[in-house]
Amino acid sequence: MKLTRENITVPAKPIRIVQFGEGNFLRAFINWMIQEMNEKANFDAGVAVVQPIPQGLGELVNAQDGLYHLYLKGIEKGELINKRQLIDCIQKVINPYENYQDYLDLAKEDSLQFVFSNTTEAGISYNENDTLEHIQNSFPTKLTALLYQRFSHFNGDEKKGLTILPCELIDKNGQTLKEIILKHATDWELSAAFKSWINSACTFYNTLVDRIVPGFPKDRIEEIHEELGYEDQLVVEGEQFHLFVIEGDSKIKDILPTEEVGLNVIVTNNQAPYRSRKVRILNGAHTCLVPLGLLSGLETVKEGVDDKEVGSFLESIIKNEIVPSLPASEGIEEFANDVLDRFRNPFIKHYLKSISLNSFPKFNTRVLPSIVSFHQKNGSFPQGILTSFASLIKLYDPKNLKEFKPQDNQEIIDLLANLWADFYINGSTDFEIIIEGVLSATYIWGQNLNELEGLQIQLSQNLKQIHNEGISSLIEEKFSLS
Incomplete structure (x- = not known):
C-alpha cells in the first residue's frame, strides 16, 4: 500500500x-x-x-x-x-x-x-x-x-x-x-x-x-x-x-x-560562539573526512571514525588543529568529544558521498577559516587539514569518476577536470600547476590562496604523495608528526 x-x-x-x-x-x-x-x-x-x-x-x-x-x-x-x-x-x-x-x-x-x-x-x-x-x-x-x-x-x-x-x-x-x-x-x-x-x-x-x-x-x-x-x-x-x-x-x-x-x-543577539564551534568542528570534521574516507575505500562517517588509521587521523585534526585554531571558550573540548561520539552513533548510516555535495564551497566555509587562523597563530599550516585538502583535489581527478562523481558547481567541476586533464596530457609531474589553479579560483575562496606563502608548496607535496603512493602513506607520515 x-x-x-x-x-x-x-x-x-x-x-x-x-x-x-x-x-x-x-x-x-x-x-x-x-x-x-x-x-x-x-x-x-x-x-x-x-x-x-x-x-x-x-x-x-x-x-x-x-x-x-x-x-x-x-x-x-x-x-x-x-x-x-x-x-x-x-x-x-x-x-x-x-x-x-x-x-x-x-x-x-x-x-x-x-x-x-x-x-x-x-x-x-x-x-x-x-x-x-x-x-x-x-x-x-x-x-x-x-x-x-x-x-x-x-x-x-x-x-x-x-x-x-x-x-x-x-x-x-x-x-x-x-x-x-x-x-x-x-x-x-x-x-x-x-x-x-x-x-x-x-x-x-x-x-x-x-x-x-x-x-x-x-x-x-x-x-x-x-x-x-x-x-x-x-x-x-x-x-x-x-x-x-x-x-x-x-x-x-x-x-x-x-x-x-x-x-x-x-x-x-549573537550566534557567533555557537556558529564557530559547530561549523568548524562538526561540519569541518565532516568535510575533512569525506576525501580521506572515500580515497581510503570507506563509505560512511562511522566507518571513518572507527577506522584505526583514518579515525585516529581525524581525531588528531579535530583536537590538534581545529580546536586550537578557535578562540578559547568554555566547553569547547567537551563539544569536540561529543562530536566524535555523534559520529560513532551506531544507529545511523551517514554516507560520505551524501556529505560530498558541494565539497569545495563547504571546504571554503567550514575548513578554510581553521587553516587561516591556525596559520596566524602558529606561523605554520595544519598538516592534517592540508592532507584532507590535497585529498579533496585528488578526489576530483577524472580518473576517480568511476567510483566518485562530484556533485558541485559545474564551474568547479570543469576547473578540476581541466587541470587534471592538462596534467595527464602533458605527462607532467608538476603538481604545483594543479594546486596553483585551484588556489587561484577566487570565485570559490573569495581570495587568491596562492598569496598564503608556503601553502601552494605544501599542498603540492601532499598531492604528489597521494597521487604516487596513496592516501595511507601520507596519513601515516603526517599522523606520526602530530
Missing part, C-alpha cells in the same frame, strides 16, 4: 510556510519542528515546498501527498532512543521550472507568514543574469520575485510581510540574503516602496542549524516498509540531537512556539 492521504487520513493545513528545498535535512529538522508545533501547540502550519533546482524530489513528494516517516535514533541521557513519526505538514511541492505561475501564486496566500530554506552554502549567492520576467535560477532571485509579487498583490500591506529564516550554513545567512535581495531589487529597477517594504515589513533572521541527518535508509528500506505497512520512498533518518540557534530580536518567540513544545531552540 502506498503512503498517500487517500490511505492515511490527516487534515489539510493552511499554507503558512514557504520552504525552499525538499531534501533530507529540512524534512528531518525544520519540518519535524513544524510537526511538533502542530501536534503539541496547535500551530496549524502547512508547508508549500519550492524545488530550488530543476531536478529534485518534488515529484516523489507530491506522489506521497507530502507524507513521509522520520526515524530519530541515538542515545539520550544514557537511554536508547528510536522514535518513528509520520510527518504530514507538507501540503505540496511546486517545481517553478515547470509551473512558474503556481510558484508566484504562493505569494497570494493570505495565511503565509514564514520562509525557510536550505539550498546549501552555494545557494545564497548573487546571480546578475537572472531577471524578474523569467524563471530565476538562484534562490535569492526566486525569493525576490515572490516577495515582489506579494508586495504587489497586497498593495504594500505592512501586515503581509514575511519572517524569513534561511538555514544555509554561511555566516550571517539572513543578513546576506536580505542584502542580495535588495541588490536585485535595484538591478530590476523595482520601486523604492518595495525596498521600504522589505526593510520594514519583512524580518530576516540569521540562523545556525545542527542535526546529523544521514537521510534515506536504503539498506533496510524493505524492513521499514514491512514495519510501516506502507511503501514510503521518502523515509528519512536523523540523530536525536538537535539545535536551532536564531540570531535576532526576541519577537520570533511570540510567533514560533518552540519553547512551548520543548524544542532546543536558542534565540540570541
Whole structure:
C-alpha cells in the first residue's frame, strides 16, 4: 500500500510556510519542528515546498501527498532512543521550472507568514543574469520575485510581510540574503516602496542549524516498509540531537512556539560562539573526512571514525588543529568529544558521498577559516587539514569518476577536470600547476590562496604523495608528526 492521504487520513493545513528545498535535512529538522508545533501547540502550519533546482524530489513528494516517516535514533541521557513519526505538514511541492505561475501564486496566500530554506552554502549567492520576467535560477532571485509579487498583490500591506529564516550554513545567512535581495531589487529597477517594504515589513533572521541527518535508509528500506505497512520512498533518518540557534530580536518567540513544545531552540543577539564551534568542528570534521574516507575505500562517517588509521587521523585534526585554531571558550573540548561520539552513533548510516555535495564551497566555509587562523597563530599550516585538502583535489581527478562523481558547481567541476586533464596530457609531474589553479579560483575562496606563502608548496607535496603512493602513506607520515 502506498503512503498517500487517500490511505492515511490527516487534515489539510493552511499554507503558512514557504520552504525552499525538499531534501533530507529540512524534512528531518525544520519540518519535524513544524510537526511538533502542530501536534503539541496547535500551530496549524502547512508547508508549500519550492524545488530550488530543476531536478529534485518534488515529484516523489507530491506522489506521497507530502507524507513521509522520520526515524530519530541515538542515545539520550544514557537511554536508547528510536522514535518513528509520520510527518504530514507538507501540503505540496511546486517545481517553478515547470509551473512558474503556481510558484508566484504562493505569494497570494493570505495565511503565509514564514520562509525557510536550505539550498546549501552555494545557494545564497548573487546571480546578475537572472531577471524578474523569467524563471530565476538562484534562490535569492526566486525569493525576490515572490516577495515582489506579494508586495504587489497586497498593495504594500505592512501586515503581509514575511519572517524569513534561511538555514544555509554561511555566516550571517539572513543578513546576506536580505542584502542580495535588495541588490536585485535595484538591478530590476523595482520601486523604492518595495525596498521600504522589505526593510520594514519583512524580518530576516540569521540562523545556525545542527542535526546529523544521514537521510534515506536504503539498506533496510524493505524492513521499514514491512514495519510501516506502507511503501514510503521518502523515509528519512536523523540523530536525536538537535539545535536551532536564531540570531535576532526576541519577537520570533511570540510567533514560533518552540519553547512551548520543548524544542532546543536558542534565540540570541549573537550566534557567533555557537556558529564557530559547530561549523568548524562538526561540519569541518565532516568535510575533512569525506576525501580521506572515500580515497581510503570507506563509505560512511562511522566507518571513518572507527577506522584505526583514518579515525585516529581525524581525531588528531579535530583536537590538534581545529580546536586550537578557535578562540578559547568554555566547553569547547567537551563539544569536540561529543562530536566524535555523534559520529560513532551506531544507529545511523551517514554516507560520505551524501556529505560530498558541494565539497569545495563547504571546504571554503567550514575548513578554510581553521587553516587561516591556525596559520596566524602558529606561523605554520595544519598538516592534517592540508592532507584532507590535497585529498579533496585528488578526489576530483577524472580518473576517480568511476567510483566518485562530484556533485558541485559545474564551474568547479570543469576547473578540476581541466587541470587534471592538462596534467595527464602533458605527462607532467608538476603538481604545483594543479594546486596553483585551484588556489587561484577566487570565485570559490573569495581570495587568491596562492598569496598564503608556503601553502601552494605544501599542498603540492601532499598531492604528489597521494597521487604516487596513496592516501595511507601520507596519513601515516603526517599522523606520526602530530
